[in-house]
Amino acid sequence: MGLLANVQNIFKIEELKRRIFFTFALLTVYRIGCHIPTPGINGEALSRFLTEKGGAFMGFFDMFSGGALSRVTIFALGIMPYISASIIMQLLTVVIPAIGKLAKEGEAGRKKITKYTRYGTIGIAAIQSFGIAAGLETMQNGLFVQNPGLSFKLVTMITLTSGTAFIMWLGEQITERGIGNGISLIIFAGIVARFPNAVISTVRLVQANELSIFFVIFLIIMMVAVVGAIIMLERGQRKIPVQYAKRVVGKKVYGGQSTHLPLKINTAGVIPPIFASSIIMFPATIAGFIAIPWVQSIARQLSPGTVPYTFLYVSMIFFFAYFYTAIVFNPVDIADNLKKYGGYIPGIRPGQKTSEYLYHVLSRLTFVGAIYLAMVCVIPEVLITKFKVPFYFGGTSLLIAVGVALDTVSQVESHLMTRSYEGFLKKGRIKGRRG
Numbered sequence: 215m216g217l218l219a220n221v222q223n224i225f226k227i228e229e230l231k232r233r234i235f236f237t238f239a240l241l242t243v244y245r246i247g248c249h250i251p252t253p254g255i256n257g258e259a260l261s262r263f264l265t266e267k268g269g270a271f272m273g274f275f276d277m278f279s280g281g282a283l284s285r286v287t288i289f290a291l292g293i294m295p296y297i298s299a300s301i302i303m304q305l306l307t308v309v310i311p312a313i314g315k316l317a318k319e320g321e322a323g324r325k326k327i328t329k330y331t332r333y334g335t336i337g338i339a340a341i342q343s344f345g346i347a348a349g350l351e352t353m354q355n356g357l358f359v360q361n362p363g364l365s366f367k368l369v370t371m372i373t374l375t376s377g378t379a380f381i382m383w384l385g386e387q388i389t390e391r392g393i394g395n396g397i398s399l400i401i402f403a404g405i406v407a408r409f410p411n412a413v414i415s416t417v418r419l420v421q422a423n424e425l426s427i428f429f430v431i432f433l434i435i436m437m438v439a440v441v442g443a444i445i446m447l448e449r450g451q452r453k454i455p456v457q458y459a460k461r462v463v464g465k466k467v468y469g470g471q472s473t474h475l476p477l478k479i480n481t482a483g484v485i486p487p488i489f490a491s492s493i494i495m496f497p498a499t500i501a502g503f504i505a506i507p508w509v510q511s512i513a514r515q516l517s518p519g520t521v522p523y524t525f526l527y528v529s530m531i532f533f534f535a536y537f538y539t540a541i542v543f544n545p546v547d548i549a550d551n552l553k554k555y556g557g558y559i560p561g562i563r564p565g566q567k568t569s570e571y572l573y574h575v576l577s578r579l580t581f582v583g584a585i586y587l588a589m590v591c592v593i594p595e596v597l598i599t600k601f602k603v604p605f606y607f608g609g610t611s612l613l614i615a616v617g618v619a620l621d622t623v624s625q626v627e628s629h630l631m632t633r634s635y636e637g638f639l640k641k642g643r644i645k646g647r648r649g
Contacts, residue, residue: 223630230393230629237392240384241403247289247380248282248404252373254366255350260358261285277611280404288377290346291339293400296382299334301485303327308541335382336375343374393629394622402618405611433597440590444616447586450479452579454572459556475548475559477576480583482538484617487591487610490530494523524595528588535584536577545572587613 225231261284276283279292307314307327316323347370351362359366381400388396419425453474494516515522549569551557558564562571594609 224626227629230626233391233393233629234626237388237394237399240388240392240396241399244289244381244384244400244403245280245407247377248280248287248407249285250288252286252288252290253369254360255286255370256358256360260350263353263358277405277408280407282404286346286350288373289381291342291374291378292404293378293381293385293397295338295342295378296331296335296385296397297488298338299331302334303331304541332382336379339375339378340371343371343378346374347371393625394618398614398618398621401614405615440593440612441616443586444590444613445620447479447583448617448620451476452479452575453477454575455560456552456557457560459558475572477543477572477579478583479579480535480586481543481576481580482535482583482587484610484613485538486531486534486584486587487613489534490527491591491610493530494526524592527595528592531588531591532584535587536580539576539580543576545569545576548572 224234279290279294282289282292303313307317313327313330316326344367347367350359350370351366382397385396385400388394388399390396392399416425416430420427420430453476456473456475458471458473514520516526546569549565549572552559552568553564559568559571562568590613591609
């Protein structure tokens with residue numbers, strides 16, 4: 215009854231209710247757009263072909279587009295160009311000092327970086343959409359294109375690029391006027407939209423005696439356990455104690471308080487599995503379309519479930535976990551800022567010793583986080599290849615879904631708490647991944 219009452223409290227706050235309805239309305243618009251076909255393309259025949267030949271790579275990127283990529287609808291590119299542009303901008307803040315300076319200029323710098331990210335999104339989407347149009351014309355001797363030519367390429371490029379720009383606008387509107395992070399919620403909606411089909415296919419397999427009901431119950435229990443582990447580790451932090459020295463300015467005493475520096479177990483988030491999957495699956499998918507025996511053999515060796523694929527996948531997850539953590543968290547800057555404002559870690563000398571200590575702690579945490587990511591991502595591969603599980607359980611999709619749900623619930627709780635309502639849990643707040 216307590217949880218039900220807290221849910222009812224949401225609808226007592228007019229602003230929160232309006233934000234939630236606005237978010238659902240825009241997500242509905244997104245899902246409708248995922249079913250509007252791109253002009254000049256035989257969508258049904260192409261969808262069957264891509265599903266059969268595309269393999270894991272197609273399934274991976276189709277997850278981010280909510281199934282729009284395999285059907286080549288107007289939202290076929292999904293939000294991936296925006297994600298790619300955002301990651302590129304984050305890398306450039308480290309490589310190019312001028313952009314790195316912008317990132318430190320507060321709100322004004324953030325707006326400029328956001329503007330550059332939008333331009334990058336349009337550029338990436340235009341290149342990808344033109345490549346898709348050119349590829350469709352040559353695929354199966356133009357079977358999937360009704361009227362090939364330059365006009366088809368231009369119409370497809372404009373349609374798909376406009377679709378990505380519209381999705382980007384939807385995401386920004388949700389972030390500004392709705393609840394939660396708009397881009398993340400759009401990805402979340404695409405992932406969740408495929409869940410009912412997975413449930414229906416599982417029920418049909420049970421009815422046809424191709425899958426045991428006990429095995430399905432085991433899968434449900436395992437899924438709940440994995441979700442619980444993801445929640446625990448995504449919220450997990452190592453709190454480094456920080457003490458600020460007292461300063462006397464005139465007749466006032468400043469500082470002297472104790473606080474902590476939170477270091478997350480999984481600082482890199484879902485970036486490592488996304489990058490690792492993309493790099494491994496891309497050559498394997500291209501090889502799947504080439505009818506040469508030795509190329510087909512390489513494609514089979516790099517398919518999910520094989521030993522070479524698993525070894526490469528886990529290795530790349532570890533590499534990108536350390537690489538991306540090094541980009542988003544700089545121990546030298548943290549140590550310099552602490553020293554600048556009179557802060558220090560008890561028992562550690564300020565300056566270089568502090569940065570070395572933070573680097574040492576962060577390296578150990580990243581190692582644990584990389585193991586956690588690798589286990590969550592390898593579990594579904596084993597279940598699909600060895601136990602013939604009919605749906606993609608776990609992996610990147612589950613990490614994203616659970617993480618976005620945590621962040622959104624955390625924002626709803628913040629609105630409730632500021633209006634003197636209890637949150638969803640009486641004992642402590644639900645914290646998001648950045649909480």
